[in-house]
Amino acid sequence: MPTLRIDSQTLAVGGKHNWSIQTRTLHGGTQEGVDVVEINNGKLCFAVLPTRGMGIWKGNCGDVRLGWDSPVKQPVHPSYVNSLENGGIGWLRGFNEWIVRCGLSSMGAPGTDTIVDNNGNALEAFLPLHGNIANLPAHTVSIEITDRELILRGEVDETMLFGPALRLHTEIRTEFGTGKLTILDTVTNLGDNPTEHELLYHVNYGSPVLEQGARFQAPFKQMAPRDPRAAEGVDSYDQYDAPLPGFVEQAYFFELAGKRGSRESLAMLKNATGDQASLLRFSLKDFPCFTLWKNTAGSKDGYVTGLEPGTSFPNTRRFERTKGRVITLAGGESRSTKLVIENLDTKKAVKSAEAEIRAVQKLSKAKVHPEAISRFSDI
């Protein structure tokens, strides 16, 4: 990718905001050849990785860092990720993004599934953790600058003969001077035949928003821990502790509540004092399943929590199919989704979001299952 910079000095839009777009290519170690597009709207900055499926490596809203500290220190070029390694969890060799997509053909836990081979026969195939989309490079990357926002677009192909042949078209928009970014994704089945599709956004936070006393908030109808380990923490599922080396992750599966009609919902992580938060907005039509991942391990092991709107839960695709949660796209069919992330930096803004969450919650009773349930988990 050519190195270029466009900013408020060189282009007279964006009013008073000191914005910029900068592209560059990283060098050294496993980041060799990774392209980065750094977008600064004057308040919110974030670094998109076209080479890693248009994921968002890290961000800053004012002084507040968005993202986390993975043991994987730099963005990893996909040629150094073998998803089949380590029993199928090789995806974790490249995992350090603030926002990364899992999918498009499959995502979730590694496991075998039955696919159809070129002869039309059933073939047992091993599907590794979280699929391919994070380790495929984007093409047709373009930038649009309007008088109110910066827009980055790109396409990522996850294709093969005999399918799946899926294309992601993503549009990442951010308005000058705001703490907000919007991800508008369209996944298209390029083939003639129906094909399965799964999509999950792994939106991850470490310090400073995640800290002892931080809280998770979202309106929901029911929630269940994924497994016995998560059940241990179900009473404090929405609270976070300080980093604890050796902490084993806990995941909670939610059926969220949404607004009437639009089915718009929201989920928020706020810091201990309640003056910083990151708020996700999305429709349950797009993402009917929500997963909360709590991995408050040692600060060097990846002290992190993930807010994960998805088309399904991140179990094996084979299991999700039995629950009717795997999408099928007809030949040529497209599916568009929208995810908004608002970074709030005042107590007032945080309280306002909390009030909105409470208002949606009022429409439903929030049921907390003490143990994993068979509707959500493969138990």
Add this chain to the structure above:
Amino acid sequence: MPTLRIDSQTLAVGGKHNWSIQTRTLHGGTQEGVDVVEINNGKLCFAVLPTRGMGIWKGNCGDVRLGWDSPVKQPVHPSYVNSLENGGIGWLRGFNEWIVRCGLSSMGAPGTDTIVDNNGNALEAFLPLHGNIANLPAHTVSIEITDRELILRGEVDETMLFGPALRLHTEIRTEFGTGKLTILDTVTNLGDNPTEHELLYHVNYGSPVLEQGARFQAPFKQMAPRDPRAAEGVDSYDQYDAPLPGFVEQAYFFELAGKRGSRESLAMLKNATGDQASLLRFSLKDFPCFTLWKNTAGSKDGYVTGLEPGTSFPNTRRFERTKGRVITLAGGESRSTKLVIENLDTKKAVKSAEAEIRAVQKLSKAKVHPEAISRFSDI
């Protein structure tokens, strides 16, 4: 690869023909870093991919496109192909060429085979679909321009300690102003010990040569469908239908007939009206086995047929060995083969080729087996 262009304007050879050779490197998505050598002899153009084992991506003879429309849209850099993925059919993530080699150590269906490990012990190894050669880059690429032809050469190493250690030397020749190209390949065992070798050319056509009413023609002694699915279509094995989404591939295995002495044979695909055809010429000494692949699926799924001269049939190597069809190269031994592809663009030329096919056919009775036979298929 450096970008260069040599053409009839800059070099006074080739008479009246408006020829050119152009090299470039592709960028964006999974084609990032793929080198292309575009050769135009004044009539026939084709694009060789040194980065993908000197395969030929696509061509044109006059206005007629040679190649097909795969769901994989661009040439894929080998670093994005993991042949072990999807149950061993990861090769299909990079498959979109007009002409691609399968081999060199193994090719054909994925399956386990017994290899010898460093300790001299038997090791069960999984051999993925179609081997490695298409996903290895060439070195020592050179161009020679004579007063009558353009010659591109390159070498591709498929080597490891404890073997196999095979080197492909390829020479692709084309005369100015003709519709013909010749592929002269030499495979050498670089090691001291004997090693096995398989080679198949997957020569693939979609629209416009492939169309409803297109025909396959070749002289043969016997032919059998690969499996029950192919047996369903055995009566019309040589005829093509329009694209049909959901069509499952059919493959036919041929023992072709050859000319007396030279054992030269030929195989042709012609369009419905018989004014366009692609004709393959090769010796049965080089390629004793021929496979016809019919995949007249939907136009977006890869409406394509493959004419496939090979050293064996594309079954698992383990099975082909039991039939004595796997070649062994002694230490230092080389094996040279020749494949000519003529693109015919007049009814007269097509009729002349048909007459030649009929003349060879007269030497043998063409036996069509209605079902798969154990000599050819692993049934």
Add this chain to the structure above:
Amino acid sequence: MPTLRIDSQTLAVGGKHNWSIQTRTLHGGTQEGVDVVEINNGKLCFAVLPTRGMGIWKGNCGDVRLGWDSPVKQPVHPSYVNSLENGGIGWLRGFNEWIVRCGLSSMGAPGTDTIVDNNGNALEAFLPLHGNIANLPAHTVSIEITDRELILRGEVDETMLFGPALRLHTEIRTEFGTGKLTILDTVTNLGDNPTEHELLYHVNYGSPVLEQGARFQAPFKQMAPRDPRAAEGVDSYDQYDAPLPGFVEQAYFFELAGKRGSRESLAMLKNATGDQASLLRFSLKDFPCFTLWKNTAGSKDGYVTGLEPGTSFPNTRRFERTKGRVITLAGGESRSTKLVIENLDTKKAVKSAEAEIRAVQKLSKAKVHPEAISRFSDI
């Protein structure tokens, strides 16, 4: 990596020695994109491969070549090595170095082992031959030139979420005008949790130091052949024959003897006439296990012997763990090791080293086991 050259013409250090440091990037075939740092101290030259984990491709001491002739002809970019291929011995597709590290999380024979997955559960994972470190590129590569030596440094990360998260910091030092190089390696556990660690230096010699009549010498307490194949040659374990196509490798496991206190030990390969040798010096505190690999196969198959100081023997990690030979690094812990390689080019220097070896041997009785022993081998 930028191309640069610094030498005794441009920088007035190093006295009379005609030294140089030259960086370049290789192109063509599977070496495309491999960075090389060529270091010439005025007597000893060697080529370090940052792209391949800071291994040392080849060297020369005066006229004497250091290294060997692998069937793999050029340094292979890691993106062309899939360690899981060929039943887990894919590492051999890139193996042609004089000095290459095996590790850092595991090394040795391929095999399954139990690792802990993200949920804290046991996961059976297949660990391929010799681990990842040779196929990971270095970052933070730097050169220091003092008035007496050339120092090359680099870091290689072998990291993933949920670990292992290991970083190698290497320092390769060589004094002007000597035949000596020193490798000072520090491996750090970047995580908070304990993690396992294995490290072995595969130091390999072919012609001319290896030849008929060449000898291996080292002081030891006990030695056992790895397996029945090695047992066949136990009586002449320290002697080498001429290349023999079809020769199957033999490996011998040593408990070396060391000097009192420091536990410094040494191991040497000398040529037939005793006027050329390569001498390894290291502490048994760093490398308690030593393996001698004899692979005197045909000259085109890799006529080579490996002198291999290691933290354990190159058996499967699962087996080595049962013998207490797998190191555990606590969170944040570093482990530093030193390996000196002296290339001797006079009979006098070789005799002096032999005397030193004999002196250490006098402290212990050298026991040779005629067969593999269960303490060393998985029998």
